[in-house]
Amino acid sequence: MCDVAGSIGSVVSPVLEVGKWLVVPISHQFKYLFNYNTNFKNLEKEVKKLKNTKEEVHDQVDAAERNLGKIKQNVKDWQNDVEKAITKVEQLIQEKADNQRYSKGLCCNFIIHYKHSKKAFKLKRDNVDPLLQQGKELGPVSSRTNPLLEIWLRSSEDYLAFESRNSTMKNVWDALIDENVFMTGVYGMGGIGKTTLVQELGRKAKMDQLFEDIVFAEVSESPDIKKIQTAIADNLGLKFENESERAKALYSRMEGKNILLILDNIWEPLEFDKTIGIPCETDRGRNKLLFTARNLDVLERMGSTNNFGMDILNEEEAWTLFAKMAGNCVIEFSFVCFLNQHILILFFNYLMCFDVNIKISN
Template sequence: MEAIGTGAAANVCSEAAKGIFHQVKRHIRYVIFYQKIVDKFEQKHGTLIAKRTSVQQDVDVAERNGEKIKADVLDWRHRVEKVVTEKEKKVKDLEVKAKTKCFFGLCPNIKSRYQLSRKAEEAAATFDELIKDCQFERVGYPDVPEPVVHTDFEAFKSREEVFNDIMESLKDATTSMIGVYGMAGVGKTSLVNEVERQLHEVEVKLFDSVVRATVSRIPVIKEIQDQIAYSLGLKLEENSLVVRARRLCERLRKEKNVLIILDDLWKKLDLEEVGIPFGSRHKGCKILLTSRDQNVLSNGMDATKTFAIGDLENEEAWKFFRKMAGDSFESDEELQSTAIR
């Protein structure tokens, strides 16, 4: 038993000795490999500074393009500035002391070299982590403009029914394209403006994005693409309409549910040429159209549902006229007489 106890004690002493030896060895290397450790610090320091400069150049380009800088990029830059300033100062201060000789210049300042080596190694490891974290494909992202809030809609009774029908159709999963038609000046654009406004304000969002474009009598595909892209914060810099359409299509398909408002159609519009993924290409894409001609909506565009907007009723028209005329209406008898006729 005594032999076993002695053997166990010897093993414990042996393990303790090994531990102490490794500790002493680790500390001694800071002095022996002082220059090598400092050189590694300088190398990592230089690499990190180059990375910081490169990221800053990318940030400058992104900001010139009107982009916002990603949160992880801002956090990385903040950490780099803090670490570099802090570690540089500590290492440089110790470096001055380490170069000072002791014993009247007969031998190196061992304590200062030891401290410098430890700090330099710690700093190099921190720099290395930051270098590895610098893996940014892009530093910025498009600054999507806030939706324009239109306030020119008059909630006349004759318009409320159409408005409610449109909102219900937008909620209907079986309805993919909705058309609104009527003569010029009856308020088609004002109506879809109000639809857009309310879709942005409701608590339960029907769509991830609502984008719009005015088509006009002579459609210009490039301008329609630019209008939709602007609403999405996408920049289309290519000249080829085909390439632009492909990029726009890819961007729209990233939206799980998207409503595209196309105002003032005069004839059939080729959605594929524009870059709008519709039907089987994107189940979550709905389209709201306005036109003067129901035939354009029903036959040209194959709208699932169409709603007509007629003239205002007499009482509604009178109320609207008085509002537009303002205070001058009450004091101008000739204007009143003309309005009544």
């Protein structure tokens, strides 16, 4: 008798164990059906919080962009993930509404309710809740301020493509795209258009994406090294933390890079690496230096061997430039001075030699 009872017990026990394992998942699945309304209420409540957080982050991003901030990639990724999650939730809520409107039979409703409830639960758990938590931990949405693009790089309205300048333009451009050329110079008397020409070359290089960065700094007759360093650093997004190591910081920022540095209006030779912080020799990478100066001797003493001179404009070009600078009043003025046009052109070229800025008011 005991043996029979023991045998029955040995058979029943495993069956009961299997039953326990089956009951748990079955009951768990039934919870989706029983908690249909609760799961949707919880999902809608949390997705509303997520939308509010999304708007807050959007406002922060908008403010940062207005102040030229660079938005962090993890913030952009979070925004994209939030959009996808909200879309999924809204689609599910729409499916629920459609089901209530076009429901067909009790059994069919049970199946659809089960599927929708399960989706609602998992969407909240796997998408909405993690994104809410990430939104709280994003921190500052921008990492730094982007360097401002110089106005001269945006517009070429001041440049006129004169025939007498085309050969110089081509020669300098060829030097810029030649990997074996580091320094290039443009020289000629003051006011002849050297600055305008090299700035136009900078715009062309920017358009062709020839360099990572294009920097312009004026040197002048009495060079201020700190001012030159600041102009370069501002264009490269560099902030000097230690004033006594400005040259070192600038050197490290430019070392081995692909930057076009235009140094305009050089009167005396400059010491690039130690004084200013411009990498030369083996540390220069693909960097290029483009100079303007009045005297060829200055360029050569700095080690520039690819130098191109500029002459004064011919009569027709000088008159065209004068007409552009004079604006509308040149129509009346040109009629009065028609007979003296040659004298006017010679006078205009004479003024250019002395860096005189001509301004004619209407």
